[in-house]
Amino acid sequence: MTCPITFSTMQEHFDALSFYASCHISFQHALRKQPVIVLSNNDGNVVAQNDKAKKLGITRGTPYFRIKEQVRQQGIHVFSSTYPLYGDMSRRIFAIIGRFIERVEVYSIDEGFFDLTGYEAIYPDLRQLAQRIQETTLRSSRIPINIGIAPTKTLCKVATWFAKKHTEHRGICVLDTPAKIKEALHEFAVGDLWGIGDRYEQLLLQQGIQTAAQLRDAPDDWVRQFMTVTGLRLVYELREQPCKALEIEPARKKSICTAPSFGTPVSALEPLREAVTTYLSRAAVKLRNQASAASYITVLLHTNYFRTNDRQYSNSRTVKLPHPSCSDGELIRYGLAALESIYREGYNFQKVGILLTDLVDWDHRQYTIFEEEPDERWKRVYSAVDQINHRFGRGRVRLASKGYEESAWLMKQNFRSPCYTTQWSDLLRVH
Amino acid sequence: MKTRVRTRFTIRKAGIKSRLKVPLFLSRVHCGFPSPATDFLENVLDLNELCIVHPDDTYFVRVEGNSMVNPSARLNSRIDDGDILVVDCLVEPVDGQVIVAFVNDGYVVRRMKRVGEMLLLKADNPHYEPIYMHPGDPGEDSFVFGAVTWVFFKPTVLP
Structure with a gap:
């Protein structure tokens, strides 16, 4: 039973830890051990938070005005969303991982799948490969990532979840044998599976299906009847059979x-x-x-x-x-x-x-x-404005006539969130 | 000022129709015998190509303060307040190289020397104390950000 099984396909999934918050901490390392939250542009909801902020009970979507007092008392660091920074750091991370593995699916700004099929020949030890990717990314972007390696995308997400939750994995979990996969699925709550929403979770719990392992062993007919063909694909993926045409999409994309x-x-x-x-x-x-x-x-x-x-x-x-x-x-x-x-x-x-x-x-x-x-002439105005702002700093030239533009700028200026990699005026200062 | 021209070249692969930015004086050739110089057109020089070996691992940072200014040896110490540094996070810095490091809760630019497990960070300015850094020590939480590969500054105009 010890002989290693080679799967016909192997995928890698990674996600960056609290990505938006990590982008800010990447250039302000002193904040690493402090609570950090990131707000949306206009209405001031929390869109991201690091672990320290999570421990203080701040959840995604919390309106900022409701936690203003808590922020002040507990010294929580607040940043406005800085999409140029996130976009560039995301590009860097994908490019760095792309140096190791060629075929990539950018799933979102902070999450991707890489096709490792055939890479066993180049990297016999997949864990070691994952370690090198993780180290290089950390060194060049200072953003920690979790990596899950498994035969199918759905199992990869399971692996990444274990990499994240169990600190002894150090952010890497490789599910490359049937035994490891079986063990992982026994521990995995069905509601945490990729593509299982609240409604399906309720349905499954009513049927006494609590773990991913139980769902994997459910009869095909039953799954098809209650969860349609997309559910069946998910179950096949749990059985180590890749269904590339996975169409289960998250409720709403962030990007x-x-x-x-x-x-x-x-x-x-x-x-x-x-x-x-x-x-x-x-x-x-x-x-x-x-x-x-x-x-x-x-x-x-x-x-x-x-x-x-x-x-x-x-x-x-x-x-x-x-x-x-x-x-x-x-x-x-x-x-x-x-x-x-x-x-x-x-x-x-x-x-x-x-x-x-x-x-x-x-x-x-x-x-x-x-x-x-906008009028064609506006395009020229905008391009001039963009050039000026790119050279002299974001917001130096902006519209005064449009109400929402004004409030957006005012909101943004409440919390200084420099674009370290896209604005000359915002470069990291070294002493 | 750059001008675009639409033309046919056979520089690298035969038959590729491409657009190329060319210096202004060459683009003036509209009629008559074509300039033989167009056969030797290459890309205009790009500072990025010269200064950035690892684009995805490189950052620009700005210097604040005079820690790297040595008043008695002005020519050897060219990192001054306001300069922009090109910092490569991928290259392994060697002894005597200028690096950017995070230590004592701040980012510093210093000349590095390995002393056993420790890094000695020395300022070129003799008025600054040396910093002893222990990158592996979790309590200290310091790390090498990257190696400084280029320094950009605007020369001052003397009266």
Whole structure:
């Protein structure tokens, strides 16, 4: 029974620990052992918190005004959302991991899947590989990540959960044998599974199914009847059979990201433009489907690190949209401008990607969404404003006429949250 | 000022139609015999290529204070208040190299020397005390941020 089983596929999943808070701590290491919370742009809800803040009972979504007194008394550090920083740190982390493993699925700004199939030949010890990835990421970004390795995506998420919860794993959990998987699923609450929402959790608990192991052993017919074919796919994934077409989506995305690799390297600008246009139109549909609008677009571009004979180049640019938008035309216009500003001639690009962040409610933004698109001259004004602000610091030039813009800026200025990697004025100070 | 031209080149792969930023004086050739110089066009020089070996692991930081200014040896100590440093987190710093480190709850720029398990951080300015750093010590919670690979400063204009 000791002989190791080789699965036909192997996946890696990682997620960054309290990512938004970690991005701020990355440049303010002194805050590492103190409670840190990050607020949303306008209404002042908590959107992220580190472990120390969690221990003080602060949960995601708490309105800021309700905990203002607690923040003051307990010395909790507060940051405004700083999406240019998160976007760049996310890009860096994916790029660093991409140096070890080529095939990546960017699942969200702080979470990704990597296809390890076949890598056993290069890295016989997957745990050691995970350790090297974790160490390099920490060294270069100072952001701790958890890594789960298992034969299917769903099992990877289970592995990452163990990596996170059990400190003795040191952030890495490898489920590479049937015995380890069995043990893990016995301990795993069914409600914590990827894709099991409250409703399914209630249903399963009523049926006496409490652990992931019990769900795995449930009869196919029953699962299909009560949880449809998506539930059945999930059960297959628990049985170590990968179902790539996993369609179970989280209720609402925090961000939308598309960055598939090209089949063959691309060096001309035109195909890159086409790719960005396609990704953004798709993303715009996703935005409208979940009734939200994006405030920032990030475009990223990089060569293939494994083609060691090639010259290497990677870059990204984040653009703040004049108003949150879900219109193809607007997203594409700004996306292409960002692409053209980072494009360089003479490289073999492996990937161009887009990332839409700071997604806001359609309902909150309705009055701007149905506004006419800004005048062409406005675009020039915005581009000049952006250039000025990029050079002299965020918010130096801004609109005074639009009410919501004003309040957004005022809110942002309440808590200093520097863009360490995207604004010359915000660089880390060393003494 | 940069100007864009649409043209055909065969620099790396035959038959690729590409757009290239070129110096202004070359783009003036609109008619008549084409300039033979266009056959030798290369990319314009990019400081990033020169200064940044590991783009995903590199950060810019700004110097505050005069810890690295040595008044008696001005030429050897060129890191001054307001300078921008290129800091590479991936390269392993060697003895005598300038590094950025987090120690005593703050970020410092100093010249590093290994002394056993310990790191000795010395300022070029003799008025600063040396710092002894123990990177493995969890109680101290210090670490090397990265190695300084380039220094940017604007030369002052003398009257």
